Amino acid sequence: MMPNTMRDAWYPVGLLSGLSDDGKDSQLLGEPISVFGAKNGRPSVESAGRTLPVVERFGHLWTSLGSPNKDLFTIPEADHPERKLVDVGVVRVKCSPLRAVENFLDVAHFPFVHTDILGAESHPEVSDYKVEIRDDVDEVWATKVEFFQPQAAKSAGGGITTEYMYRVPAPTCAVLYKTCPPRPGEWDVITLFVQPLTEDLCDVWPWMALFDDESSMTDLIHFQQLIFLQDRSILENQLPKRLPLDPAMETPTRADLTSVAYRRWLKRHNYTFGAQLVAE
Amino acid sequence: MILYDYILSPSCYKVRLLASLLEVPLEVRPVDFHPGREHKSAALLALNPAGSIPILVDGDLILTESAAMLAYIAGQHGPGWLAGSNPVDIAQQQQWLAFSHRLTHALGGARLVEMLHFYGDLPALQASGIAALRELEAALFARRLSGGTFLVADAPSIADIACFPYVALAPDGSVSLDIYPSIRIWMRAIRALPGFIEMPGIHRLHELAPDPFEEASL
Amino acid sequence: MTPVNPVGDGTYWTMAAKTDAQWVPVAVSADILAGTVVPARLPTGPIAVWRSATGNLYANGDRCPHRGMRLSHGFVRGETLSCIYHGWRFGTDGACQKIPAHPSVTPPKTINCGPLHVAETNGVVWAAAKEPAEPPQFYPGYEALRSLVIVSTPAAIAAATNATIIDGAIQTTLGGQDAVLLMSPQGPQEVFILVLARPNLNLADRLAVSSALEALRRSAEAVEGAA
Numbered sequence: 001m002m003p004n005t006m007r008d009a010w011y012p013v014g015l016l017s018g019l020s021d022d023g024k025d026s027q028l029l030g031e032p033i034s035v036f037g038a039k040n041g042r043p044s045v046e047s048a049g050r051t052l053p054v055v056e057r058f059g060h061l062w063t064s065l066g067s068p069n070k071d072l073f074t075i076p077e078a079d080h081p082e083r084k085l086v087d088v089g090v091v092r093v094k095c096s097p098l099r100a101v102e103n104f105l106d107v108a109h110f111p112f113v114h115t116d117i118l119g120a121e122s123h124p125e126v127s128d129y130k131v132e133i134r135d136d137v138d139e140v141w142a143t144k145v146e147f148f149q150p151q152a153a154k155s156a157g158g159g160i161t162t163e164y165m166y167r168v169p170a171p172t173c174a175v176l177y178k179t180c181p182p183r184p185g186e187w188d189v190i191t192l193f194v195q196p197l198t199e200d201l202c203d204v205w206p207w208m209a210l211f212d213d214e215s216s217m218t219d220l221i222h223f224q225q226l227i228f229l230q231d232r233s234i235l236e237n238q239l240p241k242r243l244p245l246d247p248a249m250e251t252p253t254r255a256d257l258t259s260v261a262y263r264r265w266l267k268r269h270n271y272t273f274g275a276q277l278v279a280e
Numbered sequence: 281m282i283l284y285d286y287i288l289s290p291s292c293y294k295v296r297l298l299a300s301l302l303e304v305p306l307e308v309r310p311v312d313f314h315p316g317r318e319h320k321s322a323a324l325l326a327l328n329p330a331g332s333i334p335i336l337v338d339g340d341l342i343l344t345e346s347a348a349m350l351a352y353i354a355g356q357h358g359p360g361w362l363a364g365s366n367p368v369d370i371a372q373q374q375q376w377l378a379f380s381h382r383l384t385h386a387l388g389g390a391r392l393v394e395m396l397h398f399y400g401d402l403p404a405l406q407a408s409g410i411a412a413l414r415e416l417e418a419a420l421f422a423r424r425l426s427g428g429t430f431l432v433a434d435a436p437s438i439a440d441i442a443c444f445p446y447v448a449l450a451p452d453g454s455v456s457l458d459i460y461p462s463i464r465i466w467m468r469a470i471r472a473l474p475g476f477i478e479m480p481g482i483h484r485l486h487e488l489a490p491d492p493f494e495e496a497s498l
Numbered sequence: 499m500t501p502v503n504p505v506g507d508g509t510y511w512t513m514a515a516k517t518d519a520q521w522v523p524v525a526v527s528a529d530i531l532a533g534t535v536v537p538a539r540l541p542t543g544p545i546a547v548w549r550s551a552t553g554n555l556y557a558n559g560d561r562c563p564h565r566g567m568r569l570s571h572g573f574v575r576g577e578t579l580s581c582i583y584h585g586w587r588f589g590t591d592g593a594c595q596k597i598p599a600h601p602s603v604t605p606p607k608t609i610n611c612g613p614l615h616v617a618e619t620n621g622v623v624w625a626a627a628k629e630p631a632e633p634p635q636f637y638p639g640y641e642a643l644r645s646l647v648i649v650s651t652p653a654a655i656a657a658a659t660n661a662t663i664i665d666g667a668i669q670t671t672l673g674g675q676d677a678v679l680l681m682s683p684q685g686p687q688e689v690f691i692l693v694l695a696r697p698n699l700n701l702a703d704r705l706a707v708s709s710a711l712e713a714l715r716r717s718a719e720a721v722e723g724a725a
């Protein structure tokens with residue numbers, strides 16, 4: 001029943017630094033897959049006897065069940081040699097892969113879910129920002145998103161107003177660019193790569209490319225795990241489990257315009273694995 | 281005091297939580313438990329051959345069991361958190377500290393399988409976790425009948441701190457807490473203690489902070 | 499024994515619509531402290547039951563109209579319930595009073611978290627999706643003691659007590675004391691039990707009822723296991 005469009009997309013299936021030569025059994029879009037380290041000299045993925053296409057990028061191994069009609073997206077900013085590339089590691093979440101991405105695109109939850117780190121209850125306001133579906137690249141973008149943050153990053157000393165840009169380059173991937181406290185003018189890159197296991201179960205592989213000379217790699221991993229695990233207890237408790245694409249099911253406001261555009265874009269492309277089309 | 285710590289470890293959180301409640305400074309050394317498996321590195325195995333965290337180092341003293349760390353910190357900085365000289369209280373405190381190991385194994389094990397891709401017999405871990413939660417619920421209900429809020433005697437103790445984190449994080453291992461009213465009331469009492477700190481998955485009680493909208497209108 | 503995970507899979511089971519206008523026991527009154535919200539279940543799905551700072555009781559669907567977060571994970575301030583996800587605040591009539599992301603906007607009247615009907619008798623909290631014609635069943639000379647979930651069926655529980663089910667309840671003795679077991683099925687294999695006992699019991703007798711209830715659960719679940 002799954003539309004082919006989602007089979008043709010690329011998905012993360014492992015950290016390149018953590019692959020096992022003996023193979024690891026996993027799932028993708030409800031189908032069993034096995035992920036191998038150096039079985040034939042290079043990482044590979046198999047599904048039901050078939051060898052799937054792979055790409056090695058952003059510290060992760062990527063694959064597709066179908067025939068991808070375009071290359072996996074790139075993040076040119078992340079190539080800067082002075083950035084620290086942070087493999088945050090997998091976290092399994094009992095939620096729709098699409099709900100996991102949508103949560104990542106949202107700043108309004110910071111005061112309540114990431115209290116005194118990414119937001120404060122005394123500064124909950126989300127001012128207007130710009131959202132568009134960029135047809136040339138076929139991506140969802142939100143820009144000029146501003147929010148007050150008590151501790152925006154491991155490297156942030158105190159409260160600042162942070163500027164964000166959000167980008168959805170693939171149905172289960174989101175990239176955020178945010179003000180980089182030690183390097184004014186540059187953007188930190190923080191991503192959420194989601195491997196859809198089933199419609200209500202996913203493996204999330206966060207990854208970051210940061211300018212930070214102060215913090216250790218472990219500190220950076222822990223900061224991101226801290227934040228993401230705060231989200232996990234929310235994501236596992238949203239009802240219905242699948243992301244409703246019927247606008248009548250939930251109630252967006254101006255602060256949710258990124259989510260509205262994301263849902264519209266998913267619907268337009270039939271990216272509906274993990275979505276619910278009509279109210280139950 | 282140096283704590284080898286992992287931000288997502290409920291066992292490490294026990295030590296951070298008690299230190300915070302007692303206002304004891306800790307020097308925290310983050311350990312890359314996941315994905316790095318640093319707790320199995322040569323340097324950390326030299327400190328703790330069991331390959332687990334937390335590890336607490338204070339001068340020549342090295343502790344590798346969180347229950348012992350709680351006893352040590354309370355003994356030094358908060359004797360009221362240790363059962364006194366009454367044999368019943370002492371025994372009950374030991375009872376709950378031992379019980380906390382069952383929680384670590386069962387609910388903690390289910391959590392590592394469900395959340396971080398560890399291997400384990402998930403249904404068996406969940407079933408023993410539920411059995412432990414049922415025992416705890418019955419005991420806390422009995423405590424409430426005689427006017428008590430915490431596990432031992434009249435005040436919060438290291439027994440509560442040892443049991444609280446894995447119970448509160450049971451849903452991480454797909455074990456629901458919805459059906460245990462006495463556990464819910466007990467957890468709330470712990471979360472309301474002055475100096476309480478949160479960990480991911482255990483959020484603070486927002487209602488204890490002043491309402492920002494009320495503030496604005498004053 | 500299967501794991502007890504009432505809402506974990508997010509499914510809503512639906513029973514005949516006629517149960518919508520019937521009182522269902524959902525909690526012991528004393529288990530819902532002032533200023534707190536708790537999860538519970540109706541046959542129509544999960545609900546959030548909350549007691550305001552002044553002690554009044556309210557219930558609504560366990561789903562925030564904004565993005566579906568379970569409201570039972572939220573928090574109570576004064577006479578309002580807030581969602582933990584983005585802090586939307588709801589009044590006792592279910593209407594949204596505040597959207598923190600837009601502090602100067604008055605939320606439209608249409609945003610509502612769906613208040614349900616609640617009543618308290620015998621120290622029992624009852625809820626109903628639609629207003630029932632009658633008040634909840636009253637059990638003279640009884641008071642709620644404790645609740646638990648048994649992974650079994652009402653029939654197996656009745657068999658384990660050698661009693662018959664009348665109006666969804668069992669009258670029996672537990673630990674040598676008179677007891678009424680109110681039952682609310684939570685799905686095919688789970689029953690929420692709320693036990694009522696005599697209000698004047700001393701501590702030892704109450705503990706005996708509670709222990710006997712645990713023993714009853716063991717035997718009812720063993721019956722299922724054997725089946």
Ligand SMILES: N[C@H](CCC(=O)N[C@@H](CS)C(=O)NCC(=O)O)C(=O)O
Binds near residue numbers: 289291292331344345
């Ligand atoms: N020694 C126990 C161990 C606590 C525990 O299970 N720690 C976990 C992390 S939360 C661990 O290090 N597991 C790795 C292992 O046991 O190999 C304690 O201090 O309570």
Ligand code: FES
Binds near residue numbers: 584586
């Ligand atoms: S989901 Fe409740 S406030 Fe957003």
Ligand SMILES: [Fe+2]
Binds near residue numbers: 109113230231
């Ligand atoms: Fe978040």
